[in-house]
Amino acid sequence: MRSHNFARAVLRVAARNGSVSQSPIARSTSLNVLRHTSLSYPPCIATSVAAARAFSTTRIDLKKKVKKNAFAAIEDDTDALDDDAFAVEEDDLFGSVSDSTSTSATSSTSSSSSSNSQMSRVEFTSALEQFTASLSYDLLDRGHFPALRTWRRLALQASTAEDFESLLEAAKLYRERVGSLGSESALRFAAQAVKLRLPELAVVAFGDRYTYGLEYDLGALWVVQSGLARKLGRGREEVLASAQMDGAPVVEVDLLGVLAESTPVEAGEGKAEGIKRKHELDMPLARAQLSIIDRMTLLTSLSTTLAGKTPDTVLLTYLIRAYVDTFHLTTRRSATNPLLMKVLERSDGLIGLLTRVADGSKVSAEAPRGVHLAESLQRNLVSVLGYVAARGQDGFKKDGLDPVKTLYGFMDRVDREASSKLVWRVEPLLQSQGSVSL
Incomplete structure (x- = not known):
C-alpha cells in the first residue's frame, strides 16, 4: 500500500530540485465540413475546432x-x-x-x-x-x-x-x-x-x-453525445428549455429556410395554401432541436483535439442520425421541403466526411461500462444508410469511395454480429433504390 507521507516527501524533494516539464502536444486542425458549421460560441465554451487548445500544451x-x-x-x-x-x-x-x-x-x-x-x-x-x-x-x-x-x-x-x-x-x-x-x-x-x-x-x-x-476522452464524448441525441426525443418543453441553457452555440447561418410569401397565380389560392401547410414546421421547436444538434457538432469537433486529429467516426454517426431522424429527411415530403434545403445540404456533406473518416479506420477507444457501442452504432448506421438510399447511393460515391461498402466494412470491424444485422436492415432500403454489389 502506498504511503501518502512518503509521496508527499517525494514531491517536496522534487519541488526543490526542479520543475516538472510537460511535452507539448500538437494542436489539431479542423476539417472543412465541420468548420463550415458556422457556429460561434460564448466565452464559456469558446474552444472551437480551429482554436481548440489541448490542455496538455499549457505549461505550469x-x-x-x-x-x-x-x-x-x-x-x-x-x-x-x-x-x-x-x-x-x-x-x-x-x-x-x-x-x-x-x-x-x-x-x-x-x-x-x-x-x-x-x-x-x-x-x-x-x-x-x-x-x-x-x-x-x-x-x-x-x-x-x-x-x-x-x-x-x-x-x-x-x-x-x-x-x-x-x-x-x-x-x-x-x-x-x-x-x-x-x-x-x-x-x-x-x-x-x-x-x-x-x-x-x-x-x-x-x-x-x-x-x-x-x-x-472519447468515452466521455460518446456518453454526452448519446445523451444529447436522446434529448432530441424528449417533450417539446424540455427541448425548448435546452436552447435556453448556458453554452448554447450561436448560429451565424440559419439552416432553416423561409417559404415565399407569394405563389404563382396559376397555382390557385387553394393549392397554394395546401403547399404552405404541407411544408410548415414548428419553427421554435425546430430551432431548439438545431441548438441541440449544434452542441453535438461541437462535441464532434472536440474529438479532433485527441490523438486521431480527425472527427471521431462514432460521434459523426450520432450527428448525422440526429439530422436525419429529427427532420425525417428520408421522406419525400422533407426532401422537397424548401425549409430544409440547407439541412439536406449539410447532411450530404457530413455523409461524405463520414465515408472518408470511416475508410479503413477502427474504433480507437473502449466504450465506458454500461455503453453498448455496437448496438448504438448499428442503429445510427441504419438511419445514415437509409438516408443514402433515399437520396440515391450513386450521388455519394466520390474519390473512389462507396459509403455503403465503407460503412459496412467499418461496422464489421467493430462487431460482426451487429454488422450482419445492419446489412439485413439496410439492404431492403437499397434494393428499393437500386442494387448494390457487395
Missing part, C-alpha cells in the same frame, strides 16, 4: 502548481471508486430502450446506484464546502492536499443544475491551485449529467477544459 510555471500537479497524478493512481457506480444507460436515439441488453443495463445501473447512499442536500452542500475550503493556499502550502476522489464522489451525488455548476466552480479552483482533474473525473461528471438529462452542462465543461481541468 508556478512552483506551487508544479508540486501540486505531481500530487494530483498520485491521487488519480490511488483512486479506487467502483466503476459500477457510474455505469451509463445506453438506449435508442429518441429515448426508447430497444432491446433486452439495454434493459438489463438499465436494471444494473439502477441497482448499483441504489447501493450507494444518496447524500441529503445539507450533506452535499457541507461536503462541497469542505472540499473547497481544503483548497486554501494555507493548507496546500503545508502539504495538505484534498483527495480528488472526494470531488468524484460529489459528482455522482449531484442532483440539480445548481449542483453541477457548484462542482464546476470547485473544479476550476482545483485546476488553478492543484492541477488537472483527469479523464476519470470527466467521465463521472458526464455520466451523472446525462443521467439527470443535463448533458448540456458536460458540453460546457468539455468546451473549456483548460479552465475546469476535466480532460475528456
